[in-house]
Amino acid sequence: MTNKTINTLSFTLTDGIGHLEMCKPPGNQMTAEFFSEFNEMVDELRGLKGLKAIVISSKGRHFSSGADLEELLEQAVITGDINHPEMNENWNIISERNYRSFLFFEETEIPVIAAIRGVCIGSAFELALFSHFRFCGEDAVFGLPETTFNLMPGLGGVRKIAALSGQAKAIELVLKGNTFGSEEAQQNHLVDRIVPRRKVVEFSVAFARKVMKNYKKQKAPFYLRQIPLDEPFFD
Amino acid sequence: MIEKKITDDIGILILDNPPQNYLLEPEFIPVSELRKWLEENHLKALVIAGSGRHFSGGANLDSIYTMAEAVDPMEGRMEKGKELLNYLEDLNIPVAAAISGVCFGGGLEIALACHIRICSENALFAFPETNQGLMPGLGGTFRLGERLSLQDSLKMILGGDMINAEEALLLKVVDTIVKNEEPLPYTLHFLRKITEGRPLKIINYVMQTLQNIKRLPPEESMREETRMFCDLARIESDRRKTNTQ
Numbered sequence: 001m002t003n004k005t006i007n008t009l010s011f012t013l014t015d016g017i018g019h020l021e022m023c024k025p026p027g028n029q030m031t032a033e034f035f036s037e038f039n040e041m042v043d044e045l046r047g048l049k050g051l052k053a054i055v056i057s058s059k060g061r062h063f064s065s066g067a068d069l070e071e072l073l074e075q076a077v078i079t080g081d082i083n084h085p086e087m088n089e090n091w092n093i094i095s096e097r098n099y100r101s102f103l104f105f106e107e108t109e110i111p112v113i114a115a116i117r118g119v120c121i122g123s124a125f126e127l128a129l130f131s132h133f134r135f136c137g138e139d140a141v142f143g144l145p146e147t148t149f150n151l152m153p154g155l156g157g158v159r160k161i162a163a164l165s166g167q168a169k170a171i172e173l174v175l176k177g178n179t180f181g182s183e184e185a186q187q188n189h190l191v192d193r194i195v196p197r198r199k200v201v202e203f204s205v206a207f208a209r210k211v212m213k214n215y216k217k218q219k220a221p222f223y224l225r226q227i228p229l230d231e232p233f234f235d
Numbered sequence: 236m237i238e239k240k241i242t243d244d245i246g247i248l249i250l251d252n253p254p255q256n257y258l259l260e261p262e263f264i265p266v267s268e269l270r271k272w273l274e275e276n277h278l279k280a281l282v283i284a285g286s287g288r289h290f291s292g293g294a295n296l297d298s299i300y301t302m303a304e305a306v307d308p309m310e311g312r313m314e315k316g317k318e319l320l321n322y323l324e325d326l327n328i329p330v331a332a333a334i335s336g337v338c339f340g341g342g343l344e345i346a347l348a349c350h351i352r353i354c355s356e357n358a359l360f361a362f363p364e365t366n367q368g369l370m371p372g373l374g375g376t377f378r379l380g381e382r383l384s385l386q387d388s389l390k391m392i393l394g395g396d397m398i399n400a401e402e403a404l405l406l407k408v409v410d411t412i413v414k415n416e417e418p419l420p421y422t423l424h425f426l427r428k429i430t431e432g433r434p435l436k437i438i439n440y441v442m443q444t445l446q447n448i449k450r451l452p453p454e455e456s457m458r459e460e461t462r463m464f465c466d467l468a469r470i471e472s473d474r475r476k477t478n479t480q
Contacts, residue, residue: 073472095461103457147437150471154464156457158444167445168351168410171329174441175429 008034009041016052017208018045025060030123031068032075035098042101053208053215054105056131057115057201063140066122069149098123099155105130111215115204116140117197121179126153129160134190135204136182137197142190143179164189237264238286239272245426246278247419249285250342255292256285258341261316261373269322279430279438281326283345284333284419290358293340296367316341316373320348325446327439331426333418334358334409344375347382350442352409353422354400360408361397382407437467 004011008031010021020041022028030038045051058064075091105112105127114128116136121143128134144153144161152158153174162170165188173180173188185191195203236259238249248264250256273281285291302309323330323345332338332346334354339361346352362371362379370376371392380388383406390396403409413421430438440463447456 073468073475092461092465095465096458099457099461147433147441150434150437150474151467152437152440152444152464154460156460158441158460159448159456162445162448166407166410170445171350171441172425172429175329175433175438 006037008037011041013051016050016212017205018051018054020054020056022058022064025058026062028058028060028062028064029068030064030066031071039097039101042104046104051110053110053212054112055115055201055204055208056112056127057204062118063116063120063128064124065119066124095154102127102130102155111208111211113204113208115200117200121145123155126155126157126160129157133192133207135193135195135200135207136185136191137200138182138194139197140182140185141179142185143177144174145177145179147175148177161190241276241278242423243427244277244279244430245423246273246276246281248281248283250283250291251286253287254289255337256289257292257295259298261313261341262319264319266319266322277435278328279433279435280329280331280426282331282333282419282422282426283349285335289336290334290338291342291345292337293342299369313372320344320373324348327442327446329426329429329442331422333422335415335418339363340371341373344371344373344378347375347378353411353413353418353425354403354409355415355418356400356412357415358400358403359397360403361395362392363395365393366395440467
């Protein structure tokens with residue numbers, strides 16, 4: 001696989017940098033169709049030769065508004081019938097499969113960068129949290145609003161926020177379920193840099209190029225975050 | 236010795252032995268009593284605070300020496316104190332310490348067992364035990380060691396160094412500093428904001444997910460998270476179905 005475009009996603013490989021783009025603007029909603037295509041895509045990325053870094057971004061103004069709640073609950077009705085225990089099992093398997101795809105980005109040995117513009121909430125924020133680096137535009141809006149819909153984040157977001165912002169902040173952000181802007185996200189270590197909105201993707205690709213060569217050796221995020229990003233990056 | 240209050244589904248435990256709120260017994264409230272109170276009142280969060288100007292100066296030395304000489308084995312009473320702190324730490328509702336003034340020894344060990352620590356500008360933290368030929372005895376060395384570098388832990392535990400609110404914030408011993416007199420009102424306001432309108436089950440599941448990270452292997456903790464999420468989704472879709480019928 002070098003380049004591939006499917007209904008909700010596209011992938012291009014250029015000079016070792018894989019660019020994964022959600023392409024259902026404006027919301028880039030994570031529907032069941034999206035997850036199914038996303039899982040397939042991730043399976044192809046596993047062990048893909050020549051892949052040295054991954055940048056995740058989205059077409060249009062927004063990163064993604066997360067899962068489609070109505071569809072998700074509908075699925076829960078269909079598969080959640082107490083009289084059909086097998087169906088129950090089924091749905092857990094689907095959710096777990098999505099979770100495993102997210103985990104791929106955390107566990108891979110190459111740098112993964114989320115380039116975030118606009119809205120990045122719910123499962124989309126969870127996906128971004130599984131990346132090793134997050135760069136966002138000034139206009140970015142984050143949040144895990146699941147508890148305000150009587151649900152909870154189900155794809156590892158709670159764990160990732162606890163690791164980045166600490167336990168107390170995780171309890172606050174998840175239970176309150178409020179949205180917050182780029183500066184608050186940076187204060188809580190949830191994004192690494194705020195860059196001009198129009199440059200987020202360009203910047204992320206340049207960063208990927210800079211760190212992909214020696215990432216294995218120096219993959220400690222601490223080291224990488226010390227790189228002055230204000231330097232002329234676009235050489 | 237302990238005063239219990241409830242406001243807006245939030246329980247408040249007040250260490251009430253002023254001025255220093257010394258702890259007379261490591262198990263400052265019996266676990267069974269606390270459990271019963273939390274469950275019967277369906278409490279959504281718990282705050283621990285001190286009466287008056289201080290959180291707690293910990294155990295008073297005389298009571299430790301008396302305890303060491305008592306017929307009733309000291310180990311057993313210390314174990315009970317540890318069980319209480321483990322119970323607090325494992326609770327599936329948010330537990331916050333609202334800290335004013337002095338937070339020493341056993342008082343600091345209680346605060347470290349909480350999930351959230353909010354303190355006043357004039358708060359002071361220390362483990363003075365080693366100055367008296369003792370050491371922290373309720374898991375404080377362990378809990379402090381989890382958050383601090385070995386160097387900083389040793390400075391506090393072996394050196395007996397006292398730190399102020401700002402240093403405590405830098406070392407992540409506390410999460411937030413508020414004005415003097417305000418820890419308790421601020422903490423209550425904070426907990427109200429995050430629990431208001433949230434069913435207890437969701438609070439329990441979110442807290443459980445946070446606890447699982449520390450206690451379960453990653454695979455298992457992931458599976459548990461999925462199970463809880465799916466459970467909530469089914470409850471919510473059932474609720475919507477019933478509402479539209």
